[in-house]
Amino acid sequence: MDRSPRQLQLAAATRAAQALRHIDPVTGAVTPAIELSSTYARDDQGEGRQPYIYARSGGPTIKTAEALLADLDGGEDAMVFASGMAAIVTVLETLRAGDHVVAPDVMYHGVINWLLHIEQTRGVKVTLFDATVPAALANAVRAETALVWIESPINPNWDVIDIAAAAKVAHAVGARLVVDSTVAPACTTRALDLGADIVFQSATKYLGGHSDITAGVLTCAQANDFWAELQEIRTLTGNVMAAFEAWLLVRGIRTLFLRYERASSNAMKFAQHFENHPKIQSVIYPGLASHPGHSIAKKQMKNGFGGMLSLQVKDYQTAHDISRFVQVFINATSLGGVESLIEHRIKVEGPNSIVPDTLLRLSIGIEDVNDLIADLEQALERAG
Ligand SMILES: Cc1ncc(COP(=O)(O)O)c(C=O)c1O
Numbered sequence: 001m002d003r004s005p006r007q008l009q010l011a012a013a014t015r016a017a018q019a020l021r022h023i024d025p026v027t028g029a030v031t032p033a034i035e036l037s038s039t040y041a042r043d044d045q046g047e048g049r050q051p052y053i054y055a056r057s058g059g060p061t062i063k064t065a066e067a068l069l070a071d072l073d074g075g076e077d078a079m080v081f082a083s084g085m086a087a088i089v090t091v092l093e094t095l096r097a098g099d100h101v102v103a104p105d106v107m108y109h110g111v112i113n114w115l116l117h118i119e120q121t122r123g124v125k126v127t128l129f130d131a132t133v134p135a136a137l138a139n140a141v142r143a144e145t146a147l148v149w150i151e152s153p154i155n156p157n158w159d160v161i162d163i164a165a166a167a168k169v170a171h172a173v174g175a176r177l178v179v180d181s182t183v184a185p186a187c188t189t190r191a192l193d194l195g196a197d198i199v200f201q202s203a204t205k206y207l208g209g210h211s212d213i214t215a216g217v218l219t220c221a222q223a224n225d226f227w228a229e230l231q232e233i234r235t236l237t238g239n240v241m242a243a244f245e246a247w248l249l250v251r252g253i254r255t256l257f258l259r260y261e262r263a264s265s266n267a268m269k270f271a272q273h274f275e276n277h278p279k280i281q282s283v284i285y286p287g288l289a290s291h292p293g294h295s296i297a298k299k300q301m302k303n304g305f306g307g308m309l310s311l312q313v314k315d316y317q318t319a320h321d322i323s324r325f326v327q328v329f330i331n332a333t334s335l336g337g338v339e340s341l342i343e344h345r346i347k348v349e350g351p352n353s354i355v356p357d358t359l360l361r362l363s364i365g366i367e368d369v370n371d372l373i374a375d376l377e378q379a380l381e382r383a384g
Pocket of ligand 1: 083084085086108110151155180182183201202203204214215216334335
């Protein structure tokens, strides 16, 4: 009988949970040390010890994070950055005067702001489309479109874009599709499998999961010339993530599947509780059958609809009061952490935003959902 070990095919949740699995041959330590060196000595022939030369182009702890992220997204490679915006700006840095970019008119406001900035300063052409109109993306692309940037679900309306359909539209005109999957990481949506060329995530959010790092990630379907250009930009601009953050990121990802599952089930119960509440105008959550994007969400969010939802209340003052009166939720911007956050979104996006000033954005965490429900109930009683 063959007694040699049989190779097991491990599920992604197992690979994530064991991402730092290691047994130190000397001490028996079960997690690897953080490699902090900023430079790497050449060998005795004076040659650089590939792949590590200088930490601005990466190091072993960064590689650990990148290998895990590429694995979970099903991509050929991944790159980690000092923040989500550092990764976004790196992609947009590839655009030249005359290149055309298409993106939704409501999405993470930092991307819109930077697109409008490079439209003015660099002659990049930008078309923003209404993601709630099914044919709007197809009508927005044209022959010189270099990049289609989408987000799904979209901040803070949680509109759901059909990624596979968007990939067809982008590729038909020879454009690249980048998907911001911050709110739907690989534990629920693998955008590369659906046709995206690049997946972007703010790893400050669900991937890190504990509101203690700022981090960004790009993963690619193909490590082609475009990817090499992105790598070069990261090295030359110094946008790389630091080793300590990379280690914390991997530690966060070890519980990603668990946290996302719990945040999703909490958000669903929370959304259902407030859906027909007399003091709430609407609950916007892709997990609810009443959400216009629900059927696409069901198709492309395989393992939960996440913890992000928005509430519309009757007026500005009520939204303002609720955000102040909560006791369990923290009134702060960001999302995807273990603790629940609430924010009166207009205060973050500013007066030029088209997001209604009656909208509260909530990031539902992993607490006992009954405490979250009771907290919002007591804030609603005091408000307006
Ligand atoms: C969907 C989305 N994309 C991008 C970003 C930018 O990421 P970071 O804040 O890590 O720079 C954020 C941050 O809020 C976000 O929510």
